[in-house]
Amino acid sequence: MLPKQWSKVFAQQQKAWLRHAAPELVSSLLGWWTRHGRHGLPWRLLPGGRQPGPDDLLPAYPIWVAEVMLQQTQLTVALPFWHRWWSRFPDLESLAAASRQDVLHCWQGLGYYARARRLHGVATDLVAAGRPLPTDRAGLEQLPGIGRTTAAAIAATAGNSPDPILDGNVRRLLARLLAFPAPPRQATPLLWTMVELLLGGRGARDFNQALMDLGALVCRSHTPLCHRCPWRLPCRAYSQGIQHQLPVRQALAPIPHVMVGVGIVLDHQGKVLIGQRQPDGLLGGLWEFPGGKQEPGETMADTVVRELQEEVGLTVAVGPELLCFDHAYTHRRLTFAVHLCHVTAGEARPVANNQQIAWVWPHDLHHYPSPAANARMIQALQEHLAGT
DNA sequence: TATGCGTGGGG
DNA sequence: TCCCCAAGCAT
Numbered sequence: 479m480l481p482k483q484w485s486k487v488f489a490q491q492q493k494a495w496l497r498h499a500a501p502e503l504v505s506s507l508l509g510w511w512t513r514h515g516r517h518g519l520p521w522r523l524l525p526g527g528r529q530p531g532p533d534d535l536l537p538a539y540p541i542w543v544a545e546v547m548l549q550q551t552q553l554t555v556a557l558p559f560w561h562r563w564w565s566r567f568p569d570l571e572s573l574a575a576a577s578r579q580d581v582l583h584c585w586q587g588l589g590y591y592a593r594a595r596r597l598h599g600v601a602t603d604l605v606a607a608g609r610p611l612p613t614d615r616a617g618l619e620q621l622p623g624i625g626r627t628t629a630a631a632i633a634a635t636a637g638n639s640p641d642p643i644l645d646g647n648v649r650r651l652l653a654r655l656l657a658f659p660a661p662p663r664q665a666t667p668l669l670w671t672m673v674e675l676l677l678g679g680r681g682a683r684d685f686n687q688a689l690m691d692l693g694a695l696v697c698r699s700h701t702p703l704c705h706r707c708p709w710r711l712p713c714r715a716y717s718q719g720i721q722h723q724l725p726v727r728q729a730l731a732p733i734p735h736v737m738v739g740v741g742i743v744l745d746h747q748g749k750v751l752i753g754q755r756q757p758d759g760l761l762g763g764l765w766e767f768p769g770g771k772q773e774p775g776e777t778m779a780d781t782v783v784r785e786l787q788e789e790v791g792l793t794v795a796v797g798p799e800l801l802c803f804d805h806a807y808t809h810r811r812l813t814f815a816v817h818l819c820h821v822t823a824g825e826a827r828p829v830a831n832n833q834q835i836a837w838v839w840p841h842d843l844h845h846y847p848s849p850a851a852n853a854r855m856i857q858a859l860q861e862h863l864a865g866t
Numbered sequence: 867t868a869t870g871c872g873t874g875g876g877g
Numbered sequence: 878t879c880c881c882c883a884a885g886c887a888t
Binding site: 868869870871873874875876877 | 879880881882883885886887888
């Protein structure tokens with residue numbers, strides 16, 4: 479980390495330069511964007527792909543949904559989910575009228591499930607109060623799940639308001655343009671000031687989209703394509719030849735690895751047992767086969783027996799391993815060992831970690847929203863049953 | 867200020 | 878294979 483005094487001097491110098499250089503930077507950015515072709519979100523979501531003029535107002539609801547889906551998620555990944563959502567919940571009222579299960583089911587596979595819960599909660603509250611979705615940044619920022627960047631993205635995309643964003647693309651662009659000597663991981667006040675100076679108070683619809691396109695297509699994380707960049711000449715990282723070393727990376731904490739034992743319990747009819755996770759926290763509200771962490775000294779069979787006892791009050795006999803695979807979350811790595819089981823004693827009931835349980839026909843499992851790792855287990859189970 | 871929160875694509 | 882990381886936010 480840099481000495482505090484040094485940072486302050488650096489910030490003052492950069493701000494002064496940016497005030498001076500902003501008009502030319504914006505002009506070359508928008509020029510590049512116009513020549514290059516517009517790839518921004520509103521041009522993908524509007525009927526017929528028509529292009530909005532500067533004074534056009536676009537509907538806030540679909541943009542709100544899209545921008546929340548796009549938090550920490552790339553456009554190409556989110557787009558199919560957005561289309562599914564759009565056909566299922568085309569307006570605030572239909573979303574408010576849906577059940578939590580339907581909403582999670584539509585979101586299944588996209589991750590960060592609290593986003594879906596909050597979208598649903600906001601829709602429910604607004605419709606109950608008879609109020610529309612806010613369209614200004616301040617109003618949007620009051621909603622749960624909406625921070626400054628998402629609020630600005632919605633307001634600027636829908637209404638061309640003068641609200642810059644500061645997402646990962648913009649942080650990386652600024653880090654290179656200014657040869658930023660510290661990790662720009664968080665949206666700091668300094669970085670906000672920088673992007674405000676750059677925008678200069680004009681409508682931000684095209685500006686925000688152009689910045690994100692430049693970051694995604696040219697000023698890429700691994701291999702920046704500087705020869706195509708409209709900011710190549712003013713870019714300090716490029717002039718110093720250090721564009722590959724920027725942005726400065728933040729040291730990451732080591733990621734723990736955990737072994738997890740999972741039991742797929744079949745009853746005498748052939749139904750299987752699933753449990754629904756608590757509504758909040760990791761994978762909240764999703765359904766999965768019972769299981770949990772392997773404790774020191776346990777065999778995997780021990781783990782499955784103990785977890786089934788603790789979670790659903792069943793005593794089971796552990797059969798053969800159905801499959802074993804790795805799954806990585808952002809802050810944890812898991813290895814799942816999945817075993818077929820049958821009940822030897824007890825009656826299934828929700829005890830810990832579950833708000834409810836259900837015995838389900840294997841071919842009905844897809845009606846229950848479940849995390850990606852569990853979806854792999856379901857597939858393996860169905861292949862196993864088809865083969866026997 | 868640091869950490870929890872998912873998943874899939876790309877080097 | 879392994880690691881990074883992506884249109885962030887809440888606590």
